[in-house]
Amino acid sequence: MSPAIMGAACTRRSIFLRLLSVAVVGSLFGCSGSFSFNPFVWFQSPSPVVFPWDSISPPLIVPAVELLDPAPILMGSPPAPGRYDQDLDVIHYDIELVVPQENDRVSSRTVIRYVRKRAGPHSVTLDFSGLSTELVTVQGLPVEFTHKDGLIRLDSPGRPGVFDTLQVEVMARGMPDDGLILRNNLHGAPTAFADNWPNRARSWFPSNDHPSDKATVSVTVHAPLGKVVVSNGVQVGEPMPAELQRTGGIDGLVTWRWETRVPISTYLMVIGVADMEVMDNGLAACGLAPASLRQDGCIEVSSWAFPPDTANARQAFSRAGEMIDLYATLFGPFPFEKLANIQSSTVFGGMENASAIFYSEETIARGADIEGRLAHEIVHQWFGDSVTPAYWPHLWLSEGFASYFGPFFWAQTLSNVTFQERIDAIRDRYLASSVTDRPILDGGVTNLMQLLNENSYEKGSLVLHMLRNVVGERAFFDGVRRYYRRHAGGNVTTGDFQIAMEETYGQSLDWFFHQWVRRPGYPILRVEWTWDETLDQARVRVAQEQDLLWPTFRIPVVFEFLMEGGVHRVEEWVDGREWTEVLPLPSRPTEMRLDPGGWLLFERAGGAQQMSMPPGQAP
Numbered sequence: 001m002s003p004a005i006m007g008a009a010c011t012r013r014s015i016f017l018r019l020l021s022v023a024v025v026g027s028l029f030g031c032s033g034s035f036s037f038n039p040f041v042w043f044q045s046p047s048p049v050v051f052p053w054d055s056i057s058p059p060l061i062v063p064a065v066e067l068l069d070p071a072p073i074l075m076g077s078p079p080a081p082g083r084y085d086q087d088l089d090v091i092h093y094d095i096e097l098v099v100p101q102e103n104d105r106v107s108s109r110t111v112i113r114y115v116r117k118r119a120g121p122h123s124v125t126l127d128f129s130g131l132s133t134e135l136v137t138v139q140g141l142p143v144e145f146t147h148k149d150g151l152i153r154l155d156s157p158g159r160p161g162v163f164d165t166l167q168v169e170v171m172a173r174g175m176p177d178d179g180l181i182l183r184n185n186l187h188g189a190p191t192a193f194a195d196n197w198p199n200r201a202r203s204w205f206p207s208n209d210h211p212s213d214k215a216t217v218s219v220t221v222h223a224p225l226g227k228v229v230v231s232n233g234v235q236v237g238e239p240m241p242a243e244l245q246r247t248g249g250i251d252g253l254v255t256w257r258w259e260t261r262v263p264i265s266t267y268l269m270v271i272g273v274a275d276m277e278v279m280d281n282g283l284a285a286c287g288l289a290p291a292s293l294r295q296d297g298c299i300e301v302s303s304w305a306f307p308p309d310t311a312n313a314r315q316a317f318s319r320a321g322e323m324i325d326l327y328a329t330l331f332g333p334f335p336f337e338k339l340a341n342i343q344s345s346t347v348f349g350g351m352e353n354a355s356a357i358f359y360s361e362e363t364i365a366r367g368a369d370i371e372g373r374l375a376h377e378i379v380h381q382w383f384g385d386s387v388t389p390a391y392w393p394h395l396w397l398s399e400g401f402a403s404y405f406g407p408f409f410w411a412q413t414l415s416n417v418t419f420q421e422r423i424d425a426i427r428d429r430y431l432a433s434s435v436t437d438r439p440i441l442d443g444g445v446t447n448l449m450q451l452l453n454e455n456s457y458e459k460g461s462l463v464l465h466m467l468r469n470v471v472g473e474r475a476f477f478d479g480v481r482r483y484y485r486r487h488a489g490g491n492v493t494t495g496d497f498q499i500a501m502e503e504t505y506g507q508s509l510d511w512f513f514h515q516w517v518r519r520p521g522y523p524i525l526r527v528e529w530t531w532d533e534t535l536d537q538a539r540v541r542v543a544q545e546q547d548l549l550w551p552t553f554r555i556p557v558v559f560e561f562l563m564e565g566g567v568h569r570v571e572e573w574v575d576g577r578e579w580t581e582v583l584p585l586p587s588r589p590t591e592m593r594l595d596p597g598g599w600l601l602f603e604r605a606g607g608a609q610q611m612s613m614p615p616g617q618a619p
């Protein structure tokens with residue numbers, strides 16, 4: 001098949017594509033105008049960031065771990081097995097877009113730069129569904145390609161040598177069917193906001209649209225005068241009047257350019273184009289921000305909002321810097337170049353796009369308290385965005401972490417009671433959900449949106465809470481930091497987290513991850529106890545009455561006995577469907593409570609208070 005550009009009419013928008021390709025094909029195919037332009041000089045890949053792990057100050061909250069691995073060089077990661085050529089690793093996307101005044105069609109030019117791991121010919125496959133492809137070049141030369149069923153396919157000729165780069169350029173235009181949402185915001189002003197989760201980046205730029213193939217990204221947007229453009233990474237230079245030839249002759253556009261120094265997954269690569277005010281929220285993560293370009297080693301924190309909503313946004317995002325500082329201390333360095341919190345017209349309440357978090361326009365406009373969401377999305381910068389699940393079913397490594405550590409902000413700034421209340425609420429939501437018959441690692445999910453469920457969020461965060469209880473405070477936080485340090489900028493599966501935790505705990509946790517992550521359900525406990533007056537001992541029976549298809553759980557249970565003069569606690573490992581134990585006590589208890597610290601995920605058979613006193617014996 002030949003590129004469609006050969007037969008295209010010489011309209012204003014088609015000029016854009018023709019002009020961009022002039023350096024490649026050497027002529028304007030009869031359209032008027034003359035200039036020279038070499039796209040491969042203009043688009044420069046930023047240099048990768050190296051995390052200076054050795055210079056990290058010890059966290060304030062928990063003791064530091066010993067230093068482990070050499071600092072990773074963040075070149076991105078290769079694609080997961082599947083539809084993509086395993087010997088082609090995308091290392092950089094250079095995306096150029098014309099987003100015109102009206103919400104109609106966009107024109108785009110995307111350069112995909114690969115590292116080739118072997119010499120010889122390659123079959124290049126790119127996910128791309130939203131726009132019509134008009135021209136594809138490889139190393140600057142037009143090539144035959146097909147574009148159907150959401151895939152661009154082409155063959156690249158072989159070249160000698162290994163570890164060299166391959167550069168594919170795709171010119172396209174049209175109305176994105178998804179991913180880049182062009183619509184009026186709630187104030188009636190035209191906006192364009194990317195919304196890629198889970199695999200919708202392909203709707204507006206050609207890509208290896210899978211979280212396992214990270215790359216750096218540069219974005220150039222030609223947007224109407226009066227709009228601002230925000231994206232991942234750092235802004236490069238000041239906005240400039242767009243060169244007419246780059247916009248296909250559309251006048252009055254302004255060119256904005258952003259780029260990342262840190263590789264990220266495609267679902268996190270976004271742009272926002274709108275009439276927005278930008279508010280400075282100060283600096284954060286000072287000394288813990290290796291990707292920052294600032295001399296002082298801090299990141300800039302900013303808020304972006306539609307003009308009628310700036311006061312609400314200022315309030316909503318005011319504590320972002322505090323949160324970043326807390327989490328940089330708790331986990332390790334902030335992974336990206338800056339952090340912008342942005343009011344947006346998208347489908348999610350909040351979306352953790354790397355260094356450019358999008359929040360629902362409605363919640364900001366009505367002045368809702370979104371500090372919980374803010375903390376959740378900020379935690380994602382470390383877990384989800386920097387340490388990214390390699391495959392979708394491991395989503396709990398992103399959502400479970402954000403759901404668990406988000407409330408930590410209040411635990412540190414207010415009281416532990418607040419944190420416990422949030423854990424209790426998380427437990428209640430999971431127990432009331434319809435997904436308890438499915439495991440967290442659910443290979444049976446076909447619609448990725450279904451992974452946004454109480455297993456990924458609520459049960460995932462309770463797994464972390466229970467793990468903290470099993471391994472202890474020090475091993476838990478050391479393990480989390482070790483896991484982050486080892487995998488920052490990379491991709492993970494649940495096994496990677498398990499390994500880091502086992503290393504700090506010193507024992508196998510296979511049983512723990514198996515019962516809580518790989519199997520469905522939770523313990524349903526029937527608890528009975530009797531008191532032997534002559535021997536001063538309680539006889540406790542715990543039966544696990546959950547469905548037989550659910551695992552038989554091994555859990556550390558604290559039995560708390562209330563008695564005259566105080567409280568007596570006994571911790572026992574409960575396992576097996578039937579468990580009994582005789583517990584000597586200092587005096588006759590009046591009541592027994594299970595798990596008074598609220599660490600466990602379980603339900604009492606027949607009601608919460610059942611058998612809290614020995615049957616037939618008045619206290």
Ligand SMILES: [Zn+2]
Binds near residue numbers: 352376
């Ligand atoms: Zn989340």
